[in-house]
Amino acid sequence: MNITEIRKKSEYVSKKLGYSVNPNLPLIDEPIAIRSTSEILNRILVLHVVCAVNVGIDNKIGLRWINEENLKDSLIESELELLEGRKKPNAYENIQVEGLWALCWVISLVNEMEFDKKCSNDFVFMFPDIKNGENSTEFMKKAIPRDHVEIYQMLDTAYVLHWGLNHIKLKKLPMPGKALPYVIIERRRALEWIITDVQWDEVALDT
Numbered sequence: 001m002n003i004t005e006i007r008k009k010s011e012y013v014s015k016k017l018g019y020s021v022n023p024n025l026p027l028i029d030e031p032i033a034i035r036s037t038s039e040i041l042n043r044i045l046v047l048h049v050v051c052a053v054n055v056g057i058d059n060k061i062g063l064r065w066i067n068e069e070n071l072k073d074s075l076i077e078s079e080l081e082l083l084e085g086r087k088k089p090n091a092y093e094n095i096q097v098e099g100l101w102a103l104c105w106v107i108s109l110v111n112e113m114e115f116d117k118k119c120s121n122d123f124v125f126m127f128p129d130i131k132n133g134e135n136s137t138e139f140m141k142k143a144i145p146r147d148h149v150e151i152y153q154m155l156d157t158a159y160v161l162h163w164g165l166n167h168i169k170l171k172k173l174p175m176p177g178k179a180l181p182y183v184i185i186e187r188r189r190a191l192e193w194i195i196t197d198v199q200w201d202e203v204a205l206d207t
Contacts, residue, residue, distance in 0.1 A: 010160040018176025019164025031195035042074040047100040054089040102190035108144040115179040158188035163207040
């Protein structure tokens with residue numbers, strides 16, 4: 001893996017989208033390990049349910065499906081609170097669909113991940129039908145993990161873009177308008193989670 005060449009590509013994408021780059025931004029350490037496909041799939045399915053409940057599906061239906069799929073151990077505490085009705089949906093759970101898109105890209109369930117484009121409007125139709133109790137067996141068979149270099153490149157691009165986003169905020173400059181901030185941040189969160197051993201809500205997003 002040529003980390004220097006990867007950074008050059010990341011900076012090219014960032015500039016193309018209208019963001020400044022920092023030549024002194026530290027290189028990301030080469031990942032020692034990437035989470036297993038089964039762990040990534042479990043997180044995808046959990047996020048699918050969380051996003052569905054956030055847009056109106058009854059939390060009891062979501063929790064029943066999670067239990068039927070033996071996914072309860074993959075929930076973080078805030079997600080469990082949502083599905084048990086101890087917490088109301090919020091805006092953050094809604095934008096996590098972009099992290100969901102990134103995870104689906106990692107295992108080739110979606111083909112493209114351009115930071116100036118939000119996830120597709122028909123994204124939801126690729127997942128099991130929670131309301132009708134459809135299981136995840138066929139969905140999980142479709143997963144094909146991408147090469148770790150490809151994942152690293154996308155993570156580094158998200159990291160460079162995130163620095164550019166924070167630079168704009170710090171300098172109080174106008175947004176370029178070619179990439180929505182939450183798209184950058186939530187996709188980076190998902191990609192960082194892939195190469196860490198921390199829980200979903202504990203991922204560090206320093207720049």
